[in-house]
Amino acid sequence: MTPAQNPRLIVTKAVLWFLVGVAAVVAVVRFARGLGVTTALTDATPWGMWVGFDVMGGVALAAGGFVVAATVYIFRRERYHAIVRPAILTAFLGYLAVIIGLMIDIGRPWNIWRPMFHWNLHSPLFEVAMCVMLYTTVLALEFAPVVLERFSWAVPIIRFLRRVTLPLVILGIALSTLHQSSLGTLFLLSGARMHPLWFSPLLPVHFLVSAVGLGLGMVTVESLVTSWLYRRQPEWDLLRGLTRAATVVLSVYFVVRLGDLAWRGELGRAFDGSWFAVLFWIEMGMSTLAPVALFLRARKGDGHWAITWGSFLMTAGFVLHRADVGGISHIAVTGQVYVPAPTEVAVSLGIVSGLGLIFLFFVENLKVWEEPPPAVDHFTPAAMDPVSSQYIGSPWLGEGQRAALAVICGVVVGIALVEAQVESRRRSAARPIHPPRSAAVEVTPRADGKGHVFEVVSPTVPAAMTEAVAGGGLLQDAILIDSGGEGRLVLFPHAAHQRRLGGEASCTACHHRNVPLDRATSCSHCHRDMYRWTDTFDHARHVVALDQSLSCRVCHRDRNAARTRAESRACASCHQATPPHLTRVRTTREAEPGLAPGYEKAMHGLCLGCHREEEKGVAVADRSLSRCTTCHRDEFASDAEMRQRPPFTVVAATSPEPEGAVGGGVRGAAGTTGGSP
Numbered sequence: 001m002t003p004a005q006n007p008r009l010i011v012t013k014a015v016l017w018f019l020v021g022v023a024a025v026v027a028v029v030r031f032a033r034g035l036g037v038t039t040a041l042t043d044a045t046p047w048g049m050w051v052g053f054d055v056m057g058g059v060a061l062a063a064g065g066f067v068v069a070a071t072v073y074i075f076r077r078e079r080y081h082a083i084v085r086p087a088i089l090t091a092f093l094g095y096l097a098v099i100i101g102l103m104i105d106i107g108r109p110w111n112i113w114r115p116m117f118h119w120n121l122h123s124p125l126f127e128v129a130m131c132v133m134l135y136t137t138v139l140a141l142e143f144a145p146v147v148l149e150r151f152s153w154a155v156p157i158i159r160f161l162r163r164v165t166l167p168l169v170i171l172g173i174a175l176s177t178l179h180q181s182s183l184g185t186l187f188l189l190s191g192a193r194m195h196p197l198w199f200s201p202l203l204p205v206h207f208l209v210s211a212v213g214l215g216l217g218m219v220t221v222e223s224l225v226t227s228w229l230y231r232r233q234p235e236w237d238l239l240r241g242l243t244r245a246a247t248v249v250l251s252v253y254f255v256v257r258l259g260d261l262a263w264r265g266e267l268g269r270a271f272d273g274s275w276f277a278v279l280f281w282i283e284m285g286m287s288t289l290a291p292v293a294l295f296l297r298a299r300k301g302d303g304h305w306a307i308t309w310g311s312f313l314m315t316a317g318f319v320l321h322r323a324d325v326g327g328i329s330h331i332a333v334t335g336q337v338y339v340p341a342p343t344e345v346a347v348s349l350g351i352v353s354g355l356g357l358i359f360l361f362f363v364e365n366l367k368v369w370e371e372p373p374p375a376v377d378h379f380t381p382a383a384m385d386p387v388s389s390q391y392i393g394s395p396w397l398g399e400g401q402r403a404a405l406a407v408i409c410g411v412v413v414g415i416a417l418v419e420a421q422v423e424s425r426r427r428s429a430a431r432p433i434h435p436p437r438s439a440a441v442e443v444t445p446r447a448d449g450k451g452h453v454f455e456v457v458s459p460t461v462p463a464a465m466t467e468a469v470a471g472g473g474l475l476q477d478a479i480l481i482d483s484g485g486e487g488r489l490v491l492f493p494h495a496a497h498q499r500r501l502g503g504e505a506s507c508t509a510c511h512h513r514n515v516p517l518d519r520a521t522s523c524s525h526c527h528r529d530m531y532r533w534t535d536t537f538d539h540a541r542h543v544v545a546l547d548q549s550l551s552c553r554v555c556h557r558d559r560n561a562a563r564t565r566a567e568s569r570a571c572a573s574c575h576q577a578t579p580p581h582l583t584r585v586r587t588t589r590e591a592e593p594g595l596a597p598g599y600e601k602a603m604h605g606l607c608l609g610c611h612r613e614e615e616k617g618v619a620v621a622d623r624s625l626s627r628c629t630t631c632h633r634d635e636f637a638s639d640a641e642m643r644q645r646p647p648f649t650v651v652a653a654t655s656p657e658p659e660g661a662v663g664g665g666v667r668g669a670a671g672t673t674g675g676s677p
Contacts, residue, residue: 009229013360013399014406016353021410022417023350026343029418030104037422040341045327047105049340052326053348054101056183057319058094059132060207063215064222065091065139066176073169080238085146085368086226087219092139093355098132100351124186131179138172146366180211187325195329196266197280202256203325209256210287210318213249216242217291217314224308226363230373236304243295243307246314254288276332283324287317343421346414431530433599434482435522441478441491481603482530483632490631510606512585527599537571537594607631 030038041048068087071077103109115129145161148154184207220239227234261267294310477495507520514521528534546554555568611625
């Protein structure tokens with residue numbers, strides 16, 4: 001079966017092209033608008049998935065190149081010569097993933113050339129950068145003969161490269177060994193920022209030994225995956241030999257890791273029942289314990305399934321180890337929780353997918369394997385029946401068309417993903433709100449009898465004018481509430497709500513907390529940001545009010561406990577809030593006293609909750625009260641009125657109203673002159 005007829009390969013390539021399309025859109029936006037829009041990175045967490053997975057994981061996954069090369073050319077195990085070329089290609093593409101990931105992650109990628117000319121010999125990053133560039137060059141030279149075999153003019157170059165194969169292999173082993181261990185050296189700078197289960201003076205040794213094991217596992221995974229894709233029999237004898245070597249390496253790694261913890265007196269942390277202890281054993285189980293057990297099981301029989309599961313678990317376990325060292329273990333000390341943005345995941349998957357397509361292209365067009373897959377069938381079935389001349393099929397959907405279609409679908413999804421990420425970052429950015437503003441509105445019943453039409457007519461309204469006006473409407477007080485987008489406002493008929501809920505006695509239903517000497521503190525006083533939580537606790541004021549230094553023991557009763565919100569005395573023990581039966585506000589975060597949710601969450605929680613209760617009470621069939629358009633309306637005399645940037649400006653009309661109309665001369669329209677409310 002040719003690749004063009006292989007359903008496994010067709011579907012796999014389509015998925016890979018789709019992921020490349022998604023990543024391409026995100027990468028364009030990243031370089032056009034920066035890291036802030038396309039990532040969840042912050043100043044407190046400057047390294048994320050692109051470093052933890054693309055760089056650290058890519059370096060580790062590429063270790064199979066130097067391991068197999070050393071096995072064949074140094075230790076003279078010629079039986080493994082059949083997997084040298086795939087291993088070198090995998091290593092080369094792994095380092096390309098590292099370089100691409102660095103280019104995308106670096107804030108100023110155009111300066112990536114500087115380490116080559118501006119040497120900082122005191123920086124571990126300098127050694128990492130030089131090893132990446134040099135070892136990538138060595139891998140390119142090692143793999144070059146495979147590419148040049150197709151050209152007759154390249155015979156002298158191939159002969160020269162084959163003569164220097166051994167020096168290149170030795171140089172590659174030296175560079176890769178330095179690079180694998182130097183990544184561990186880099187994280188020695190983290191010091192106390194890492195959890196003790198992962199931080200160790202032996203981090204360089206941990207990284208080097210685990211890289212050897214992971215290299216053996218990755219070569220096995222690559223062989224199994226490509227064999228499945230091209231429906232060929234895996235080299236089980238060779239893979240079984242690799243897993244035997246991996247068993248020894250993993251056992252050494254397990255002993256070194258636990259022995260290091262015992263020597264430093266930190267072994268007890270692995271059994272303290274904490275979340276990080278569980279994570280530690282998940283990592284160790286995936287990377288060492290389960291693979292060793294499966295590889296030992298594979299010796300006793302056929303064991304193909306054991307080799308497969310053990311290799312995949314080992315690879316995933318060591319990638320998890322790199323992620324733990326690179327960031328997850330830091331959470332225990334810094335408290336900074338980082339969750340990769342979907343756009344970051346998309347870029348990482350896109351890089352892996354693109355390099356996977358390159359691997360498949362080389363396999364199909366170059367002599368990467370000793371027995372290459374069948375050539376692609378370039379002949380296309382006829383579109384017309386030669387006898388009847390009738391249309392019998394659609395021959396145009398070939399490999400190129402499928403790839404283009406998959407990329408287009410990926411681009412569409414990528415655009416949607418970027419838009420969602422931009423909106424998410426917009427909500428996470430500080431957006432101070434504008435306090436509510438008073439205005440007068442004319443309330444007129446709708447023609448269909450469902451609700452009313454509100455029209456802004458003036459910044460203020462005298463009490464004498466709250467009567468019926470011409471046309472059956474009613475003139476009353478209202479509030480213009482900031483709705484957080486392009487100066488857009490929500491009109492809230494405050495007087496009508498107050499009257500409906502029982503007059504001034506109902507203020508506590510919404511104003512559940514007030515500042516001292518205030519009767520009905522505005523929501524915007526505590527909920528000061530549209531989306532972020534607001535810290536409403538004034539520590540200095542409490543210190544002054546509670547007798548200066550003696551005030552500490554009032555809230556922080558346990559002197560040995562950390563002085564945090566969670567360990568302090570509850571605010572409600574001193575401040576009596578509105579009784580629950582008098583307020584419609586429900587606390588949403590009891591564990592964090594002194595924090596007020598974002599304005600949008602507070603207003604939606606209050607308004608929607610009340611509207612839904614009202615709908616249930618009247619048992620209406622058309623639940624219009626809980627719709628977005630009930631509050632976020634555009635049905636005004638002038639749609640621009642509700643889109644004016646604060647301060648909101650209204651100008652009174654100069655034309656006289658008909659004689660006898662109540663409120664004549666008040667009705668007007670939004671303008672650019674006049675005072676703001």
